Amino acid sequence: METDYLIVGAGAAGLAFADTLVDETDAAITLVDRRTEVGGHWQDAYPFVRLHLSSALYGVNSTPLGDDQRQTSGRNAGFYEQATGAEVCAYFDRVLHERLEASGRVTFLGGHDHLGEDGAGAQAVRDLATDRVIHIQPRRRVVDARYLEASVPATHRPSFTVAGDVRCVPVNDLPRCVDDHDHVTILGGGKTSFDACLWLLDHGVEPDDIRWVRPREMWLTDRAGMQPLDDVGTLMDGLSRETEACAELDRPVDILERLEELGRFLRIDETRLPTRWVGTMVSRPEVDSLRTITDVVRLGHIASIEADLLSLTDGEVPSRRGSLYVDCSAAGLNQNPPRPVFTGDRITIQNVRHNSPSFNAALIAWVEARREEHDKNRLTAPNRYVSDADDAIGVHCRSWMTEATWRQDRELSTWIDASRLNLTHGLRDHLAEPVARAGTQRYLETVGAAVARHQDAVHALFG
Numbered sequence: 001m002e003t004d005y006l007i008v009g010a011g012a013a014g015l016a017f018a019d020t021l022v023d024e025t026d027a028a029i030t031l032v033d034r035r036t037e038v039g040g041h042w043q044d045a046y047p048f049v050r051l052h053l054s055s056a057l058y059g060v061n062s063t064p065l066g067d068d069q070r071q072t073s074g075r076n077a078g079f080y081e082q083a084t085g086a087e088v089c090a091y092f093d094r095v096l097h098e099r100l101e102a103s104g105r106v107t108f109l110g111g112h113d114h115l116g117e118d119g120a121g122a123q124a125v126r127d128l129a130t131d132r133v134i135h136i137q138p139r140r141r142v143v144d145a146r147y148l149e150a151s152v153p154a155t156h157r158p159s160f161t162v163a164g165d166v167r168c169v170p171v172n173d174l175p176r177c178v179d180d181h182d183h184v185t186i187l188g189g190g191k192t193s194f195d196a197c198l199w200l201l202d203h204g205v206e207p208d209d210i211r212w213v214r215p216r217e218m219w220l221t222d223r224a225g226m227q228p229l230d231d232v233g234t235l236m237d238g239l240s241r242e243t244e245a246c247a248e249l250d251r252p253v254d255i256l257e258r259l260e261e262l263g264r265f266l267r268i269d270e271t272r273l274p275t276r277w278v279g280t281m282v283s284r285p286e287v288d289s290l291r292t293i294t295d296v297v298r299l300g301h302i303a304s305i306e307a308d309l310l311s312l313t314d315g316e317v318p319s320r321r322g323s324l325y326v327d328c329s330a331a332g333l334n335q336n337p338p339r340p341v342f343t344g345d346r347i348t349i350q351n352v353r354h355n356s357p358s359f360n361a362a363l364i365a366w367v368e369a370r371r372e373e374h375d376k377n378r379l380t381a382p383n384r385y386v387s388d389a390d391d392a393i394g395v396h397c398r399s400w401m402t403e404a405t406w407r408q409d410r411e412l413s414t415w416i417d418a419s420r421l422n423l424t425h426g427l428r429d430h431l432a433e434p435v436a437r438a439g440t441q442r443y444l445e446t447v448g449a450a451v452a453r454h455q456d457a458v459h460a461l462f463g
């Protein structure tokens, strides 16, 4: 079998890449995925998961996700809609059939495992239903859209042991199991654990009946400052506060505290200094609810669970017999080290602008289609997901340096401005608003100084 591009992984990254390639080239594309359906980790998501960013900024470039409506009730009332996991899956399914396959140039091989190069210059792919191996010859590139594959509770292997008389379930099973228990212990301190705690509170579980094993405190981004579309001016203002703080301050902790004072960042426990920052987004009402859970265990990562004892990396605590343990400890975002995006006949889709996975995949496809070989890596310097407060500044500066190269490329800038996946999409239409104008000006005035001040942080992370 021959194709122009063989894309391995049909999650958000593979689909966003294919979608832009369909627009920008006449190439034939084959997408393969072990899963039988497209959408990647969303296929295994827990039932109450939602996007934490607005739907307006997620998915593939050609096709809006949702209707850009504001939420009218709940803890995110007033904010732009955030699709549920089921809505994301339905959206990607529609994109596959009505957009990609309808182009006549895209073939999806679901339930197929990519095995690698077959020794004869082709790529070997195994049909998991029949075990038959197909050999695919990509005329142009192999696209690795699984390098940042997400780790989710349903599919990860917990790193702790559980005694036989203890019930510990992945968060996916929480709704099914919760009624059998009068106490719940949430394991993990990331976004999934927030969702699990909020779900419990919404379903009438008293805060005192919840214990939360939270290894590290996190800096959280206030969702109010990351609203797109009509609120893009405020969003730009917030981004410019980040460049301004980095231009004026050295230590990450000082930068983060400044941004907290400005209302951009939050923490659940204001008496403790967070060390973790992965870009998790929350609303203030969500944080208020999470603060009602006061039985928080902070003794590092869980090592073992017995009926009467919890052992953690930094100590032990008695545990409540009969508690339902809910595993929210999957890593989520993938911290594979950055590597060049374009190498020979391979493209490895990665972060370029931090924490913008859909945008990055679409941008890399645009660069592949529109730019000369020697320019491609310059425009797509690989970045990482932010993982803690210390590396956050280096990651942000790396994005800002790359954005500066984009601004020198008029055609690329025009594409970025028009992309629905771009965080500041539509900003030009709002520049008459004082907050948008001031934010843009502040960003442009401070970003160079921010990058210059933190060159060491960039070098420490990226060499």
Ligand SMILES: Cc1cc2nc3c(=O)[nH]c(=O)nc-3n(C[C@H](O)[C@H](O)[C@H](O)COP(=O)(O)OP(=O)(O)OC[C@H]3O[C@@H](n4cnc5c(N)ncnc54)[C@H](O)[C@@H]3O)c2cc1C
Pocket (backbone or CB within 6 Å): 008, 009, 010, 011, 012, 013, 014, 032, 033, 034, 035, 039, 040, 041, 042, 045, 049, 050, 051, 052, 053, 054, 058, 112, 113, 114, 115, 145, 146, 148, 149, 150, 151, 152, 332, 333, 355, 356, 357, 358
């Ligand atoms: C709970 C959760 C919520 C999130 N919310 C947001 C959000 O609101 N906004 C945002 O921008 N980002 C969000 N993210 C970040 C998320 O990582 C991206 O949105 C994106 O879905 C990741 O897509 P991916 O294609 O890189 O990885 P995946 O979705 O993991 O897809 C990789 C695919 O590769 C396939 N694969 C792997 N190896 C092989 C092989 N050898 N052969 C064939 N197939 C293979 C896998 O089966 C999988 O389907 C969230 C992440 C999580 C976990």
